[in-house]
Amino acid sequence: NAGVMQNPRHLVRRRGQEARLRCSPMKGHSHVYWYRQLPEEGLKFMVYLQKENIIDESGMPKERFSAEFPKEGPSILRIQQVVRGDSAAYFCASSPPVTRDNNEQFFGPGTRLTVL
Amino acid sequence: AQKITQTQPGMFVQEKEAVTLDCTYDTSDPSYGLFWYKQPSSGEMIFLIYQGSYDQQNATEGRYSLNFQKARKSANLVISASQLGDSAMYFCAMREGSRNYGQNFVFGPGTRLSVLP
Numbered sequence: 001n002a003g004v005m006q007n008p009r010h011l012v013r014r015r016g017q018e019a020r021l022r023c024s025p026m027k028g029h030s031h032v033y034w035y036r037q038l039p040e041e042g043l044k045f046m047v048y049l050q051k052e053n054i055i056d057e058s059g060m061p062k063e064r065f066s067a068e069f070p071k072e073g074p075s076i077l078r079i080q081q082v083v084r085g086d087s088a089a090y091f092c093a094s095s096p097p098v099t100r101d102n103n104e105q106f107f108g109p110g111t112r113l114t115v116l
Numbered sequence: 117a118q119k120i121t122q123t124q125p126g127m128f129v130q131e132k133e134a135v136t137l138d139c140t141y142d143t144s145d146p147s148y149g150l151f152w153y154k155q156p157s158s159g160e161m162i163f164l165i166y167q168g169s170y171d172q173q174n175a176t177e178g179r180y181s182l183n184f185q186k187a188r189k190s191a192n193l194v195i196s197a198s199q200l201g202d203s204a205m206y207f208c209a210m211r212e213g214s215r216n217y218g219q220n221f222v223f224g225p226g227t228r229l230s231v232l233p
Contacts, residue, residue: 033220042120042207042223043161056220091161093221104151105221107161 002027004094004108005074012114019079019086021111025094032075033105034067037089049075082115089113119143120208120224127229129198136183137193137227139208149211150191151221152182156204164206167191198231205229 005024013019025032030050035043045059049069060067064082069075079086089112093105121140129135141150152164167175167182175182183192195202205228209221 035221035223042225043209043221045220045222048220059220089159093161104163104166106163107153109160112159 004029004092004106006090006092006108006111008111009109010112010114012116013082014116015083016081019082019113019115021077021079021090021092021113022074023077023092023094023108024074025092026106029094029096029106031095031097032069033093033095034075034077035091035093037091037110039088043091046077079113082113084115087113087115119222120210122208122224122227124227125225127227128232129195129229130232131200132197134194134196135198135229137195137206137208137229139191139193139224141189141191141208141210143189143210143212145212147212150182150184151209151211152180152191152193153207153209153223154202154204155207155226156201161207165193195229200231200233203229203231 004026007022011019032049034046036046037043047060047067048056051069052071064080066078089110091110092108095105119142123138148169150167154162154164165175165177165180165182167184174184179196181194183194205226207226208224211221
């Protein structure tokens with residue numbers, strides 16, 4: 001059973017370009033979460049999605065950032081017109097349909113975005 | 117106010133000794149879960165241990181145990197018999213709310229543990 005997959009593992013973009021990060025949840029998991037980790041800091045929640053629905057985007061910057069989790073295919077985190085401050089590690093996590101409050105989230109290996 | 121506080125930015129421990137990593141949390145929700153994750157230099161997040169707010173006993177997983185003191189709102193991680201491979205960042209995290217299944221995790225700032233040979 002493959003774990004959470006993220007690609008690419010490393011992404012380099014120049015200022016003003018678009019960054020597209022992909023996340024395939026574990027098999028059977030319908031909940032996806034995106035987190036951002038700045039250097040030497042903890043993870044900060046960005047957005048929580050289920051298939052075709054954004055459940056909570058309270059951690060998403062208001063501009064340039066968007067996320068989707070379509071019926072088919074991976075979840076996508078899109079950052080338009082990237083700036084140097086977007087350089088960070090972006091982690092995706094998934095969980096099964098939540099029926100109890102101790103469900104663990106399984107994390108992917110992360111995508112390290114560097115903006116030149 | 118910080119929901120998760122980890123007051124030790126860095127810790128050193130001698131190989132084979134035990135070490136305690138501190139975590140305090142802040143919530144008014146009676147139902148919550150507490151998690152510890154390890155992040156080695158390779159960057160992945162590795163789940164270590166979970167403690168539920170209603171659990172009567174402290175959680176244990178191999179060499180990891182959680183010293184849960186509910187009244188003090190602390191959930192310290194104890195690593196026994198430290199190994200060189202334990203050197204990593206350690207994050208405490210909390211999920212709140214039995215009514216809000218699927219809520220995101222709130223992470224602390226982390227503690228960098230270095231195990232000395």
